[in-house]
Amino acid sequence: MEGCSRKDEVCPQLLDLISKDREWVLKSGEGRSHGSPEEKKLELRLGPPGEDWTIKDNTNNNNCRERDESLRYLRYLSSMASMTHNCSNNNNNSNIINNTTTSCGKRGFLETVERNTGEEGYQVKTQQQQQQTKASFLQFQSSPPVITKESSQPCCTKVVDLQNTEKKAFSPASANTAVPNSSQKSALILYRPLTSSPFVSHMYQKKQKICPTAVVGWPPIRSFRKNLASSSSSKPANESQDVVPNKIASEKPVEVGKKGLFVKINMDGVPIGRKVDLTAYDSYEKLSSAVDELFRGLLAAQRDSSAGGIQTKQEEEKTITGLLDGSGEYTLVYEDNEGDRVLVGDVPWHMFVNTVKRLRVLKSSELSALCLGSSKQEKAPLDSALK
Amino acid sequence: MGYSFPEEVLEHVLSFIDSDSDRNSVSLVCKSWHDIERWCRRRLFVGNCYAVSPAIAIRRFPELRSVSLKGKPHFADFNLVPHEWGGYAYPWIAAFAKAYPWLEELRLKRMVVSDEALELIAKKFKNFRVLVMYSCEGFSTDGLATIAANCRNLKELDLSESEVDDVSGNWLSQFPDSYTSLESLNITSLSSEIRFTALERLVGRCPNLKTLKLSHSVPLDLLPNLLQKAPQLVELGSGLHTKEVHPDLYSKLAGAFSGCKGLKRLCGLRDVVPSYLPTLYPICFGLTSLNLSDAPIQCPELIKLVSQCQNLQRLWVLDYIEDTGLIALAESCKDLRELRVFPSDPFGQEPNVSLTEQGLVSVSAGCPKLHSVLYFCRRMSNVALSTIARNRPNLTRFRLCIIERFRPDYITQEPLDVGFGAIVEHCKDLKRLSLSGLLTDRVFEYIGSHGKKLEMLSLAFAGDSDLGLHHVLSGCKSLRKLEIRDCPFGDKALLANAAKLETMRSLWMSACQVSYRACKLLGQKMPRLNVEVIAEQGHPDSSPDEYPVEKLYIYRTVSGPRSDMPSFVWTMDKNSALRSS
Numbered sequence: 001m002e003g004c005s006r007k008d009e010v011c012p013q014l015l016d017l018i019s020k021d022r023e024w025v026l027k028s029g030e031g032r033s034h035g036s037p038e039e040k041k042l043e044l045r046l047g048p049p050g051e052d053w054t055i056k057d058n059t060n061n062n063n064c065r066e067r068d069e070s071l072r073y074l075r076y077l078s079s080m081a082s083m084t085h086n087c088s089n090n091n092n093n094s095n096i097i098n099n100t101t102t103s104c105g106k107r108g109f110l111e112t113v114e115r116n117t118g119e120e121g122y123q124v125k126t127q128q129q130q131q132q133t134k135a136s137f138l139q140f141q142s143s144p145p146v147i148t149k150e151s152s153q154p155c156c157t158k159v160v161d162l163q164n165t166e167k168k169a170f171s172p173a174s175a176n177t178a179v180p181n182s183s184q185k186s187a188l189i190l191y192r193p194l195t196s197s198p199f200v201s202h203m204y205q206k207k208q209k210i211c212p213t214a215v216v217g218w219p220p221i222r223s224f225r226k227n228l229a230s231s232s233s234s235k236p237a238n239e240s241q242d243v244v245p246n247k248i249a250s251e252k253p254v255e256v257g258k259k260g261l262f263v264k265i266n267m268d269g270v271p272i273g274r275k276v277d278l279t280a281y282d283s284y285e286k287l288s289s290a291v292d293e294l295f296r297g298l299l300a301a302q303r304d305s306s307a308g309g310i311q312t313k314q315e316e317e318k319t320i321t322g323l324l325d326g327s328g329e330y331t332l333v334y335e336d337n338e339g340d341r342v343l344v345g346d347v348p349w350h351m352f353v354n355t356v357k358r359l360r361v362l363k364s365s366e367l368s369a370l371c372l373g374s375s376k377q378e379k380a381p382l383d384s385a386l387k
Numbered sequence: 388m389g390y391s392f393p394e395e396v397l398e399h400v401l402s403f404i405d406s407d408s409d410r411n412s413v414s415l416v417c418k419s420w421h422d423i424e425r426w427c428r429r430r431l432f433v434g435n436c437y438a439v440s441p442a443i444a445i446r447r448f449p450e451l452r453s454v455s456l457k458g459k460p461h462f463a464d465f466n467l468v469p470h471e472w473g474g475y476a477y478p479w480i481a482a483f484a485k486a487y488p489w490l491e492e493l494r495l496k497r498m499v500v501s502d503e504a505l506e507l508i509a510k511k512f513k514n515f516r517v518l519v520m521y522s523c524e525g526f527s528t529d530g531l532a533t534i535a536a537n538c539r540n541l542k543e544l545d546l547s548e549s550e551v552d553d554v555s556g557n558w559l560s561q562f563p564d565s566y567t568s569l570e571s572l573n574i575t576s577l578s579s580e581i582r583f584t585a586l587e588r589l590v591g592r593c594p595n596l597k598t599l600k601l602s603h604s605v606p607l608d609l610l611p612n613l614l615q616k617a618p619q620l621v622e623l624g625s626g627l628h629t630k631e632v633h634p635d636l637y638s639k640l641a642g643a644f645s646g647c648k649g650l651k652r653l654c655g656l657r658d659v660v661p662s663y664l665p666t667l668y669p670i671c672f673g674l675t676s677l678n679l680s681d682a683p684i685q686c687p688e689l690i691k692l693v694s695q696c697q698n699l700q701r702l703w704v705l706d707y708i709e710d711t712g713l714i715a716l717a718e719s720c721k722d723l724r725e726l727r728v729f730p731s732d733p734f735g736q737e738p739n740v741s742l743t744e745q746g747l748v749s750v751s752a753g754c755p756k757l758h759s760v761l762y763f764c765r766r767m768s769n770v771a772l773s774t775i776a777r778n779r780p781n782l783t784r785f786r787l788c789i790i791e792r793f794r795p796d797y798i799t800q801e802p803l804d805v806g807f808g809a810i811v812e813h814c815k816d817l818k819r820l821s822l823s824g825l826l827t828d829r830v831f832e833y834i835g836s837h838g839k840k841l842e843m844l845s846l847a848f849a850g851d852s853d854l855g856l857h858h859v860l861s862g863c864k865s866l867r868k869l870e871i872r873d874c875p876f877g878d879k880a881l882l883a884n885a886a887k888l889e890t891m892r893s894l895w896m897s898a899c900q901v902s903y904r905a906c907k908l909l910g911q912k913m914p915r916l917n918v919e920v921i922a923e924q925g926h927p928d929s930s931p932d933e934y935p936v937e938k939l940y941i942y943r944t945v946s947g948p949r950s951d952m953p954s955f956v957w958t959m960d961k962n963s964a965l966r967s968s
Contacts, residue, residue: 217465217872218847219733219763219790220821224548224576225680264470273470298923337579339554 223262223275261353267295267361268330278353284324284345291332291361292320323361331364398427407432426450433457434892436474436498437917440946441482452491453517454483458498460895460940461845462870464522467897467938469921471953476523477504478951484511492517499523505530509537519545527552528579535561543571547600556581556604562589571598575624575655578602583609591616600624603657608636614643621651624678628658641666654678654703661688671695675722678703680729686712686740694719700756701725706742706763713746717753725759726750730790733763744771751778759784766797767824772806776813785810786821792848795825802826808833811841818865821845831855835862843868853880860884870895877935878905885909888916893942897921901939903959904932909941910959917944918959919952927957 266273274294281287296319322328324345332344336355344352344359401424404410410428414421430453433439444451458474476498483490490512500523508515515538520526528551534544535558556579562569569589574581581604590596596617603626605613610625640663644650650670659682674696679689680703689708693699699720706728708716716723728746732739744767750757751774758781767789776782796803803824811817811834818840822830826849834841835858842865850856857880859869869891877900888894888909903920907927910918920927921938948958 215792215873217462217467218792219730219788220465220845220847221729221733221763222464222548223466225729225733266470275466337553339552 263356263358265291265294265359265361267299268363268366270295270298276359278356283349284352287344288323288332291323291359295361296320320361322364326364326367329364330361331367332359332361333367334359394423397423401427405430429453431455435942435944436476436479437946437949438892438942438944441479443946445482445486449486451483451487452489453494454479454490454492455494455496456498457496458523460870460893461497461868462872462895462897463497467872469923469953469955472921472956473949473951473953474498475951476500477507480504480507488512489514491515494519494521495523496521497523499525500530501525502527502530502533506533509533512538514540516540517543519543519547520549521545522548524550528554528556528558528577532558532561535559536563539563539566540568541566542568542595543598544569545571545573546576547573549576551577553577553579555579557585559589560585564588564592567592568595569593570595571622572596573598573600573624574602575600576602578604580604587612587616593617594619596620598622598652600654601626603628603655607640607663608633611636611639611643614647618646619649620647621649622676623647623650623653624655626655626657626659628660637663637666641669645669648673650674652676652678654681656682656684658682659684661685664688664692667692668695672697674699676701680705680727683707683731690715696720698722703727703729705729705731706740707731708746709741710743710746710749711741713742714749714753717749721754722756723750723754724756726754726757727761728763729761730763733790738765744768747771748774748778751775756781758782761786761788763788763790765790766794767803767806768796768798769801769803769806769809770798772803773809776806776809780813780815782810782814783816784819785814785817786819786845787823788821789823792823793825794823802829804829804833808837811837816840819843822849823847827851828855828858831858835859838863838866840865842866844870846871846874848873850874850876853877856880857883860887866890867892869893871897871899873898875900878902881905882908885913888941889913889943891943893940895938895940896936897938899939900935902933902935903927903930906936906939906959907932907963910963911961914961915943915945917942917948919949920957920959921955922957923955927959927963 261278262275263278264273265276276287276290276294278287281290299320320328320330323330323332333341334344334352334356335358336342337357339357341360347355397420401410401413404413407430410424414424425448427450428448429451431444431448431451432455433444434457436456436458444454456476456479458476459468459472462468463472474497476495477500480493481504484507488511491514493508493515494517498520500520505526508518510533518534518538518541523546526549531544531546531551534541556577559581562585566589570593581602583605586601586605587609590599590613597620599613599617599620600622601624605625607626607628614620614623644666647670651673653667653670653674653676656679661684664684671692672695675698677693677696677699678701679692683705684692685707686709689704689712693702693704693708693712694715697719700722701724702716702720704712704727708728713728716726726747728742742764744764747760747762747764748771751760757779760782761784764787767787772787795801796806803822804827807820807822807826807830811820815837817838820834820838820841820843822845828851831850831854834844838844838859839862841863844859844863844866846869853876855874856871856876859866860880861884866887871894874896876896881901882905906918906920909916917940919940919942920936921940922930922936924930924937948960949956952958
């Protein structure tokens with residue numbers, strides 16, 4: 001396609017923009033290594049316009065598992081470091097090709113972070129992020145957020161520091177804490193993406209020998225397949241729903257109801273809806289606190305962004321209470337199989353699970369304006385709504 | 388230019404050309420051919436509804452009869468795209484209502500369709516025939532009622548996998564008694580009680596009904612009647628569920644099925660009672676497609692069923708089939724072209740069935756025409772993948788999902804790079820690939836060098852560095868759709884291959900390490916791309932430029948940035964300021 005030649009035209013422009021007059025050279029190893037203990041390296045040379053640019057890939061295809069896991073983590077860190085800071089990690093200690101940091105205007109994100117928000121800001125942000133991701137679905141164990149710091153030291157030293165930090169940082173207890181206290185000026189902190197870095201979480205899992213926890217959208221199956229075995233309990237029209245689970249259970253030791261029952265939940269003022277797995281709870285109280293956890297952070301973020309959106313400090317998060325008894329700012333309602341809106345909490349839990357189609361968190365002040373299938377005072381219409 | 392054919396002759400010639408790419412080539416020959424072709428094009432396929440605006444489509448093709456539109460990115464199927472992201476059908480339908488009063492067919496996938504949109508369809512298109520809404524949402528049975536009441540010539544109504552606000556089942560009765568043109572009905576996603584008498588009468592008066600896919604609320608005792616009224620059925624979807632086994636019902640059902648001599652495709656069987664399965668045996672030989680992915684049938688019954696389907700071309704099944712069942716399949720169904728095995732317990736930590744890589748290897752060995760595979764399992768090895776690749780170099784679609792993330796080769800504990808490498812190397816016509824398991828950048832090197840015909844690639848929890856992404860973007864010449872989640876890919880590969888993005892339909896990246904800076908840069912420099920960032924925290928300018936973007940959706944477009952974005956989606960364009968640093 002014409003993509004190739006155009007790529008040559010376009011890329012140099014883009015690269016010029018980014019790299020200014022710097023060369024991007026990431027580390028290179030020699031040849032295909034077979035069992036050499038070198039770190040994994042890559043060389044990505046992007047020259048000035050007109051020059052052919054080549055990629056030499058010298059990825060180490062040795063099986064990393066044979067080596068110390070921390071070494072692999074180390075390589076990841078150093079490749080991350082080298083990518084963001086253009087350091088060459090030359091294990092031969094040969095020349096560091098690149099200009100490290102001093103000259104370039106772009107100092108890498110770390111300085112920016114320090115300048116603008118301070119480490120606390122980042123920590124706090126990721127905590128909030130953690131909360132959100134945790135609340136939505138089971139949180140995967142993530143390492144503490146770590147940010148790489150530039151230093152004028154040669155990279156080999158940095159590599160060593162990485163190793164030290166890694167050992168400190170990678171402890172199970174600190175899984176959900178922010179930057180370890182041991183971070184000093186010379187300590188290296190790894191940049192952590194907003195959700196758990198796959199590599200890091202993987203290594204963490206291997207280290208901790210725990211089973212992987214649930215992740216959004218994994219395994220990649222459609223929602224209606226998730227509900228397969230419990231669908232009979234969520235489809236109220238089928239009066240023989242009591243029969244089917246027994247049949248399945250008697251034929252095979254597959255437990256019905258182990259799969260989730262995912263129901264959409266929207267909250268006033270939050271643009272993005274969520275889904276909750278009702279089989280994870282067995283009472284209204286648990287559901288209420290789950291809803292609180294789910295939206296607390298989001299609501300704060302909404303207030304924060306509508307107030308101007310500068311993330312200098314975390315908006316104070318208010319617990320969402322009183323969802324069930326009308327005493328709070330918000331109230332939980334649901335839509336049942338007949339399309340009626342009903343207050344949550346009036347019927348026995350299992351009946352609720354059988355008939356609920358979706359959930360809503362509404363502002364209590366706007367409740368009276370809405371047409372509800374029943375109200376708290378009148379129980380009778382509620383009964384008729386649930387034939 | 389010399390003298391050319393009279394237009395009518397060229398039009399007549401072109402009427403034999405159906406394929407979009409051929410027609411596109413025709414329009415590039417010269418101006419007059421371009422003009423003639425656009426006036427006689429009747430079908431349009433828009434793979435991304437935001438790549439082009441309704442106005443542009445209408446201006447180019449003034450006489451369309453059939454339009455297909457796709458909305459949300461594929462990962463919306465797995466809840467990775469927030470609700471209210473977009474993909475609204477209404478603007479398109481409203482524009483078509485004015486421009487194409489003779490529009491006959493609409494096929495929508497992953498779009499939001501409101502009842503108002505359905506009403507427009509019902510009232511504005513006098514000759515409307517086909518409505519397919521695959522995996523759509525936003526409408527209710529009220530909208531369906533309007534369609535039923537007004538579309539006199541409706542042939543096909545297909546709601547597969549759509550989320551319907553199921554208010555009541557009465558909408559079926561809205562088909563007037565004079566209405567007899569129904570040929571295909573798929574209402575599997577509806578759950579409310581429908582008026583069975585209305586359904587029976589509808590089926591009875593539509594002699595051309597070929598496809599009937601019912602929701603599982605239709606009770607089993609109704610099925611024999613329905614089948615007797617429609618023995619010409621080619622495709623049936625039904626539950627086989629009942630409270631008790633009635634010998635009476637059994638024989639009625641057996642008789643009814645035997646009467647359906649032309650039945651080729653069967654699906655549903657939700658909540659099937661195994662004792663009723665033998666009623667299907669008479670039709671098994673004629674079946675070409677069997678979808679048991681909703682049916683909790685266990686291995687022995689599955690084997691009995693499947694081994695009688697010697698003409699089977701497509702099988703979708705749960706992993707209850709186990710390795711032994713797949714071996715039986717490989718022995719009996721030599722015409723098998725497509726196999727999908729879904730997990731019965733996707734969130735369980737331990738395997739609940741004995742389904743391993745062996746099953747897939749057996750099928751790959753025994754079924755010479757197998758070209759499309761979707762397989763969920765819990766372990767895999769490089770040697771198995773290499774064997775599959777060597778057995779089946781004719782694979783065109785290979786999607787493997789090892790349920791636990793980062794799972795290495797269970798024999799050697801190595802990454803699965805070499806195995807997937809064998810797949811891309813041997814299967815030279817591979818068009819679609821999904822990876823899973825422990826994978827390093829190496830696998831992308833293989834994909835980049837061998838995957839020359841690869842059009843769609845799905846990645847999750849794979850790779851080590853930007854080099855991986857670079858291999859894919861620079862090597863896969865035919866790549867159209869790339870979707871990535873949770874991979875350590877950052878800015879470099881993306882920026883270095885920016886031009887590639889204009890040759891693709893779309894790129895999705897979520898939970899990767901692409902920074903705001905890179906997105907803004909791309910948005911500024913590439914005006915024909917929409918670089919959309921999904922961020923729940925707030926405006927992009929409130930995050931430092933080096934922060935990674937949560938979710939990124941980049942697609943080529945000729946109609947500029949979207950105007951219907953929700954509050955959490957931002958387009959990075961020439962107005963996005965790059966913060967100085």
